[in-house]
Amino acid sequence: MKRTLGTCYYPEHWPQEIWDEDATRMAEAGLTWVRIGEFSWSKLEPSPEELCWDWLDQSIESLGSKGLKVVLGTPTATPPRWMTERHPDMFAVDENGHVRGFGSRRHYCFSHQGYFAESQRITRLMAERYGANPHVAAWQTDNEYGCHDTVVSYSDAAGYAFQTWLQQTFSGDIEALNRAWGNVFWSMEYRSFSEVGLPNLTVTEPNPAHVLAFKRFSSDQAVAFNRAQVDIIKEYSQAPVAHNYMGRVTDFDHFKVGSDLEIASWDSYPLGFLEDRAGATVAEQQKFSRQGDPDFQALHHDLYRAVGRGRWWVMEQQPGPVNWAPYNPSPLPGMVRLWTWEAFAHGAEAVCYFRWRQAPFAQEQLHAGMLRPDSQDAPAIVEARQVAKELQEAQDVQPAQADVAIMFDYDADWAWSTQPHGAGLSYFGLILDYYKALRRAGLTIDILPPDRRDFSGYRMVLVPGMMHVPDDLKTALADCSAEVLLGPRTGARDQHFNMPTTPLPPAFPNFDVTVSRLESFRPDLPRPLVGGGAAIRYQEELESGAEVVLRSEAGAKVAVRSGRLMYCGSWLDAEGMDRLIAIAAEAAGLALRMLPEGVRTRRTATEEFWFNHCAEPVETEVGLIQAAGVVRRPI
């Protein structure tokens, strides 16, 4: 298949006279896809039940007539003002009990049944009208579930739905819930499900089992909301359905949403993310200010390849400065091309730039586009044209299974955030630290969903921080032929957030290691390892008769190994992490190549991509790579 490019377009923002010219310019730039419609509800239905399809009909026709394919979005992320009068209690409520009202977007609660039905209604109307339209080649449900912290809602609607969800989860047995949560602690026992409230506005921290259950429930509500739209679209259309996930939004289970969709996609804003969510140090933020974190996007690419079961896109690609981060610099020249090729190297089917033309009004007027607000070319379109040309000229990317896999579990992220134990500790951060270490060593990585049990073909599998590990996964990991790297906190909790005690974690078959106690500590007090590196911020005391592969200078067992299972009970600094990976890789027979800072590589079936994320040229084993440079090399 040929990788393709696209853009996000808002015909309703521009006079109809320029639609054809826009479409022509898109086609000429080498774009294939145009996503439209996802914020247009007030144009489609200006008043309740008053439908206006003409403009959308014409827009699709205009685009299609130029050979462009449309991704049509359901507009449910932006219900119109009149909707909020129909359903005055449809809003989400924040942790402090404040209603999150009309005036921007995502102003709805997933648990509100009235809005749920409205979402189905408008989806059906769109699917009916465009399900057979030849230009509508894909669908997008809603927009960026969870963006602006919108999965968890403390509304009354959520409260009632949570009680129902608990009743089902515990088969109507309130004593089962009390036992599972340990409610005897602090007299938190309930006599009926109707007594269970939401875990906010408590005097001190609520029961973590209560919190975790509420996060699971909240995720399930988002999954159900999405599934309801997908089911309707499927009635009318053969085209694949996607959703555009947002970077480091982890409060719903993307694998579960993804299982109802054909395509996973995500919205990649490397510079904004570097500032507001990549967890970069100040030195990294300075060094990569105009390039973005060298691993953050790659991790998401690999994640969404897993979520999409191989089919995934970048639905929105940053084309220039954005408007929403604390600081919003321009990308270094070449970075838009680099980001695009990086996505393709990781297997993306399509990369769409957000947005076609910078809007001169409303919230995102300082968000760059492929065109300037005056319709002149912006720098992004020039780099996009170059990629389009390169795509035409070069061979296609041939994805292949990687040698190394990391399991990613949204539930574990909720468990960590429920009880991080030390300031700044998070599951996502742990995964990212492992991922970075693997990438520094030149490895190509797959992300695996938590229900994966078949590890054949992998030489190394990492399952760090997965708080609850089902027994069959333990068995599968213990039995597989890969080198398996566990910990910290892998297997630390049962399914209801209780600590297993017989025996203590991690309790893997035939692996003599027990976490006898654990500590968190100040980041400025690293605990050196014998031989280099250090444990930082978090350390488990391990009891083990197994081989000690990393030991602290104070004598503690930091990582132990038994057969192909290795367990590391500490959060390691970069040097320690590099050593840990090296030990596992050696056992797995994987050759490592330590890459220069900012240089990353990814291997496909036929070639190796090299990316230089630095602002200056870097000498590598494949020669000097220019700043923001991309090198493809056959293998």
Place this chain on the structure above:
Amino acid sequence: MKRTLGTCYYPEHWPQEIWDEDATRMAEAGLTWVRIGEFSWSKLEPSPEELCWDWLDQSIESLGSKGLKVVLGTPTATPPRWMTERHPDMFAVDENGHVRGFGSRRHYCFSHQGYFAESQRITRLMAERYGANPHVAAWQTDNEYGCHDTVVSYSDAAGYAFQTWLQQTFSGDIEALNRAWGNVFWSMEYRSFSEVGLPNLTVTEPNPAHVLAFKRFSSDQAVAFNRAQVDIIKEYSQAPVAHNYMGRVTDFDHFKVGSDLEIASWDSYPLGFLEDRAGATVAEQQKFSRQGDPDFQALHHDLYRAVGRGRWWVMEQQPGPVNWAPYNPSPLPGMVRLWTWEAFAHGAEAVCYFRWRQAPFAQEQLHAGMLRPDSQDAPAIVEARQVAKELQEAQDVQPAQADVAIMFDYDADWAWSTQPHGAGLSYFGLILDYYKALRRAGLTIDILPPDRRDFSGYRMVLVPGMMHVPDDLKTALADCSAEVLLGPRTGARDQHFNMPTTPLPPAFPNFDVTVSRLESFRPDLPRPLVGGGAAIRYQEELESGAEVVLRSEAGAKVAVRSGRLMYCGSWLDAEGMDRLIAIAAEAAGLALRMLPEGVRTRRTATEEFWFNHCAEPVETEVGLIQAAGVVRRPI
């Protein structure tokens, strides 16, 4: 005219037996003015409609009999407790929806019609009684509008009034509003004005056009509130009316309030401001800890000279430690005198010290006065006596138009705060940075209101950051004989906060410069200029065929010039700013003198004042100036 001194006095706080002695001591200290009454509503009307004038009659008589002139304040900043029972919904509501209740001051919403009428009622009662009193030589309306963030209120009253204001602004055409705000973006369109809410408690940022309109409305409400009082006072009194503005309170348009008043005045607390609002670096806070920022007060002096159309006072002058800043040190000996003379050098008619005697009770008991709580002299009165003597002995200050002017536009401040684009960027901060650079270069400056069109007599006019520049101002600037310095962001938006696109900003007549895109970036990543200095935090990419006067080391056009118009698209550091000013000054034929740190000068028609804000003597071209020293030199 003779410059005069005064104080702020609360006779209702002290036993009547000491009033005469207080008045005698005031007169002996050389004071002319005594402001009273502005917080005394509960003494004037202890119960609804029960008026008690006796004490105020006697206090005015006591002061007047010693030759003192009274500034009488309307007491509307502190409605009594009973008022809040009459009008239980009179309170302002904060952004989170919390009612800002009784128990301190400024507990009212400008949009509440019931309280608006009460404010008129008490004003009329006072004006009726004292309008012809010979000792009442001036009036003050209310107290420090906007202090404690009290202009913007999210109450129901504000909500309804905002809808009415919008209906008038858009002539009843809701589609005009939808177009003007770009509400098509995110389906934010309204079908009627009654659907428009307040821009708080939204899920993510609201439409900036919505926010800016609400700020303009909020300012107008304050203007109307003030005007209603002034209109009543004018019915009964010939005395001038003032209001005492607070430092760096920018959320209502002081020029509009000022246009209804004869005198502008402001409350100058240099040490408190250094800590909590001057934007000083830690090094500056350390160096000027007991002196205050060397430019912050001067900027306000120049601003209020403009607001008062030449007539302005310092209504409250810090006399010693205050109680409300994070840290509250004592002024360096001599600073009270320096501050007073600095105000006179900038043209103040009067400087009044706040307060006469330190109160030993309630909120401000740790706020120094001219007297200690035990009625002994505090240091301030000693320095005031010295100034009074100096005023008697020396010639009067002779104000003159400056060579250099900066335009100040409250609306631009709201526009920047609505969309700063980068953390820490503000219009006020930009103006202060320009002002500081001009002062470092030894210049004397005027501030101009945004409706000024006549620039005759000025050799340099600066209009940085004025987001919306009306066409007639563009023409006036392009046509005037001064060197005109624009940018960054000058002309960046139309009147409804849309970005002009045909052409892109700044779009000045006959000036070939276009902002093709813009970025904000980390303050720790300065971008060096060729020849010294750097762009910091914010940079526009300029397309221009005009002469490049500043260029970045990376090759970007930082400032360009065409004829007498210059545009700088970056926020510059101090060195860069000095170079920019030097270039403009040279073109304007202005000689610059770079002053030592902490030394500032101001020129009048006949002389030059020199002020040393340092804690140690500094050698200057007019000789050694002592710490906190003031030098007057004929020119």
Place this chain on the structure above:
Amino acid sequence: MKRTLGTCYYPEHWPQEIWDEDATRMAEAGLTWVRIGEFSWSKLEPSPEELCWDWLDQSIESLGSKGLKVVLGTPTATPPRWMTERHPDMFAVDENGHVRGFGSRRHYCFSHQGYFAESQRITRLMAERYGANPHVAAWQTDNEYGCHDTVVSYSDAAGYAFQTWLQQTFSGDIEALNRAWGNVFWSMEYRSFSEVGLPNLTVTEPNPAHVLAFKRFSSDQAVAFNRAQVDIIKEYSQAPVAHNYMGRVTDFDHFKVGSDLEIASWDSYPLGFLEDRAGATVAEQQKFSRQGDPDFQALHHDLYRAVGRGRWWVMEQQPGPVNWAPYNPSPLPGMVRLWTWEAFAHGAEAVCYFRWRQAPFAQEQLHAGMLRPDSQDAPAIVEARQVAKELQEAQDVQPAQADVAIMFDYDADWAWSTQPHGAGLSYFGLILDYYKALRRAGLTIDILPPDRRDFSGYRMVLVPGMMHVPDDLKTALADCSAEVLLGPRTGARDQHFNMPTTPLPPAFPNFDVTVSRLESFRPDLPRPLVGGGAAIRYQEELESGAEVVLRSEAGAKVAVRSGRLMYCGSWLDAEGMDRLIAIAAEAAGLALRMLPEGVRTRRTATEEFWFNHCAEPVETEVGLIQAAGVVRRPI
């Protein structure tokens, strides 16, 4: 008497089958006391009026049969869920008006009369049943009053009760209140007590007299709540009654609660406290990360010895990592023993470890116990066994009055927090700084309650920061034979938070010193003293004809002395504090020994204890002391 050990136990968390074994292991470890019951309301009364005593009967029997003594806690800190339906408005309300609901603990408002009666009801039921039980050898009321900021509540119930409290305090005379609070300031006058609201949600700071009165009221409500339980227990039981106070919880008067109890006890978590409340610098947090602040616990020991009038315990002693601090490291080996011996050296009757077995569920599942969750020994039990053995073998600790005393006044803490004047200034912090200086000098200290008037036996008495000093205390201090050290802010306010003016503070008999003004200043601007050390953050300008014992380099009088009274008007840094203490000690004839960092000593009637809080051995005058080492030396 023999000092004893104990633990906190939750039989309701564990299967009944292991209760006997638990009891056996407790006894074998050398424990004497077992505290139970304080969170078990939902097990005692699963539904309203449905009482279940059997399990508690059996648990007490199980423990008692092994020779253990029970401390029985009333369960009122954790009312069950059904209680909150009976009394839907029983919750406390926070400063922002948010209800602090069910789901954790301490979810009640002290002012709610319905819950007050429920608290009495359950207390009576327990006391009736167990008052004569031979194994119940002590009682505990509720649990950690004030933990999680639960003393001050802004509920309606608190509002009404506050009005009643004020009516009583001011004998029904609202004008007396207006005068006392200075309500004339800002027109805050009330016409009746029913007009007085709570001091939250005001526009700017409320009247400090209002705030202080509300804090006093809130404390009184906690005192009354506790007293009601004690009165009932006393009807049925001869056993002593205790409460377990929490570290640095100062928002109710522990002396007043303590006066109703036989025993004071507190909950000592040195590592958690170092991170979240000891006020340690980052360097100290690093150095003592696994040991805790060397003085913070000792200060509380001395405080609770005073609160308990000699009888005091550590009711909860940290045994390993806790779960609630920003970082939760393991104690250094030996520290559990050191903490225990330190408590005994300060006179504790008993030290109980919290908790017996680490719970694998609910909020505290990462809080260590004496046993691991799998019932294996955790490190704490090993150190406890060692202490038990040492207690058996060695002589008992013989408490004695110290040479030096510091007066501690909760009311002063409220006054400082009401008006700190400078960021970071607090009464508790001042006391701790003085205490640390005394300890660095090798002194043994008593804490005295604010109503103490007899100072015989003391050679030095410190009364720093006591904002309101009653006249009879002034006389008692002026007349006593000890060296008396006052200031800063000692005597700075009258009983209603007004500043005395005739004369100005401190106004001690026959002591010519007056605070003529005061300042706070940046912590990074220390003001050096002649001879070493500096004033930091806060300085009073002193007028005095008395001997100047410390003077600033700028010439200010920092500390003055007249006879045995000394007044220091500044907050001093450690070096300055050491010099101040040395001056006072010399006058008192006390020999000082400057101890190495982290080493502390305490003297009893017969011996001297030495403790090394460092992570490495330290050489001292009694020889090398190991890390975490304890040395007993006869004197």
